[in-house]
Every structure is written in C-alpha cells, then in structure tokens.
Amino acid sequence: MRYETTSTKITNSKATNLKQTSYFRWLECVFKPIFSLNPNTLFKMAKMTRPTWVPGPVIVGAGPSGLAAAACLKEKGIPSQILERASCLASMWQLKTYDRLCLHLPKQFCELPLMPFPKNLPSYPSKQQFLAYLKAYADHFDIKPAFNKTVVSANFDHRCECWRVKTQGVEMDETEEYVCQWLIVATGENAEEVVPQIEGIDEFEGPTLHTSTYKSGSVFCGKKVLVVGCGNSGMEVCLDLCNHNALPSLVVRDTVHILPQNMFAQFGLDRPKIGPLELKDLEGKTPVLDVGTLAHIKSGKIKVCRGIKLVRQHEVEFVDGKIENFDVIILATGYKSNVPSWLKGTDMFCEEEGFPNGWKGENGLYAVGFSKRGLLGTSIDAKRIAQDIQHCWKLSC
Secondary structure (H helix, E strand, O other): OOOEEOOOOOOOHHHHHOOHHHHHHHHHHHHHHHHHOOHHHHHHHHOOOOOEEOOOOEEEOOOHHHHHHHHHHHHOOOOOEEEOOOOOOOHHHHHOOOOOOEOOOOHHHOOOOOOOOOOOOOOOOEHHHHHHHHHHHHHHOOOOOEOOOEEEEEEEEOOOOEEEEEEEOOOOOOEEEEEEOOEEEOOOOOOEEOOOOOOOHHHOOOOEEEHHHOOOHHHHOOOEEEEEOOOHHHHHHHHHHHHOOOEEEEEOOOOOOEEOOOOOOOOOOOOOOOOHHHHHHHHOOOOEEOOOHHHHHHHOOOEEEOOEEEEOOOEEEEOOOOEEEOOEEEEOOOEEOOHHHOEOOOOOEOOOOOOEOOOEOOOOEEEOOOOOOHHHHHHHHHHHHHHHHHHHHHHHO
16 A cells, blocks of 8 residues: 655745654554555555545635635645535535625625735625635635545544545545544535425425525526525525516515614514624624615515415415415525534534534644634634644644
C-alpha cells in the first residue's frame, strides 16, 4: 500500500517539518499490524485506495464557510484540504437557488474575512455578483478544493490520534481516505432540503417542487401556485411568480418579521412579540426582507393562507376550513444540516437537528457556519478556528 501527501504549497519555511510527530504516529499505526498479515491479504491491501495524509486540517465543504476557514488558515501559514461533494464552489448558491436571488442582508454583514466586497457593488449583491466574489476570493487565496468528493464517514482514530475521512466519488468505486489531525465541518446549515409531511401530498396531480429546483416563474405563467413557507425564499418566489403573471398564494403558519418594520401586520401577517434582531440572536430566524412582496399582498395579487390540513388531487384544504384548487405546489420549507449522517463518534453535533454545540469540539474537531448568524457568524467562526489551530501548529513545528 502506497501513501502520499497533498501537494498544498506553503510559503512558511516550517512546512518541510509539518506535523511529523502525528504523521509518523499514523504510519506506525498503519504499518505495524501489516507485518503479521499473510501474502494474499497484503495483495488485496495493495489494490486498495491509498490514504492521503493532509498536514493541515481537512475542511468539508467548499461554500463560503469552507473558503473562509481555508483563507484564515492560509494567512497564518497553515495548509488545508477542502473536500466538496459537488463539482463547483458554493454549490448551494450555484445549483439550488432561484435566478432573482440577492443577499438578504447588506453586504457589509456578508463579506468573508480578509477580503471585502468591491465598493461598486450594490448594498444587496445579486446571486451572480456574490458567486463572482466567491470565485475571486478562492483565486486570491489560491484555494483549490478537491471536487466531487462526498464525505461518507469521518471518524477519529484514537490509536494514531488522527481523523480518518472517507469520500465517495462520482462512481461507486471512486473511494478515497484522507488522514489529518484537524477536521473542520463547513457543510453549513443548508445541506439538505426539508420536505414536510403533508397529508395527501403524494396524491396531488400537479407538479410539487422544492425551492432548491425553482429557477424562475416564467414556466408558471397563468398557473395557480401555492407556496408553502413565508421566509425570504417563499416571499421572493411569490414576487417572482407575480412578475411572470402566475397566481400565487402563500401559506403562513407562524408569526413573521418583515423589514422595513413599518410595513407589517395589516394584511394577514402577524408580528412576533420578540424584535427581529433579538429573534435572530435567540432562535437563528432571519427577518424577512421585503423586496416588493408586501405590495402584492396588499393589492390581493398574492393571497395569504393558513396552514395546510389536507391535499387531494388538485385541491388543498386549509386548517381554517377553506378549500381551493391549485396547479402547482412549491415548498419553500428550507434546509437542514446533514452532518450526523457521516460524522461519527462525537456528541458535538445534535443528532436530531445536526447543529453543533459550539465552534470547537474534541480531538481537533471544529465547526464553521453553524452559528445561525449568517455569513457574519461564519467569519467569526473562521477566525477563531484559525487562531486556535495556529496555537497547536506552533507547538508542533
């Protein structure tokens, strides 16, 4: 079995002596049991995928969180290897967002560490402007993720005191293993779609889709569309549908904050008792930024409906007893973390919600982008993690 190290280049002269203690401990852990194996077993092992030793942290996820962590580490002379399941940077933004999407907070709250947005960008950059910024960010810090690497498991090996991270490629037989001393989880809060259990929805005869596959309202012109969920995505999708001459209705089950604050609570939308910034801090709920949706609700172009009780062929019954026909149902029901499905042997991440209990765990485990404070929280996490790893890095070099 052969072993290789990553080709990450570090300008720091200490890079030639990176983590030798951990590396040699790992080699001993791997090779010592091999001498007792028979020739047939050794032959089979020789055909296995060779593990890759990563001298710095392995970062799972090449979205804004992963890029921020890699940049902060690089600034301190620490190499890293990003593993990304998709074939591009920021796959959530590139592949699972609608065309009209813009940042929901002003750009000064959304820029990544060490590199501000260009001054000529608007206060709320568009999807394409944000993606261009992320590409420029990766280029500036020479961040080169390994794409099409889906992490299927990550375990801490107590024998050699290292993390073993196994990945699956596009093909089933494209498996690899990465070994490192630090593991940074940067897959974010929005890794997998949340699809609610709605009675009878499987019997609905029209299209049912999640906003992750919605691009534009142009294909729904003249259709009666029920949008389930009144967060930023649901509100913007309704507006986009109106702009393309569809007939949207919006399901609103809970209270909702909408900014600007002088435009709420008159058209079937109830305001929470807790203020928007306090609600974001306590529960991670981002206030809804109105970009024109409220005007259409006020005019009646967008109808507000209460929670769904039951779905039939083309018919939806609501909890208030109203029944209405629809051509399309769009689920603007958000996303969830998928970390518990592949990260094993640690209680840092809640099994049910998939969120960590902080930015730092045990045995060199870290989390970035899970603070429920958006990209601003991501930047804070990335700086903390880089500083913490730098302390250990200096001691080992």
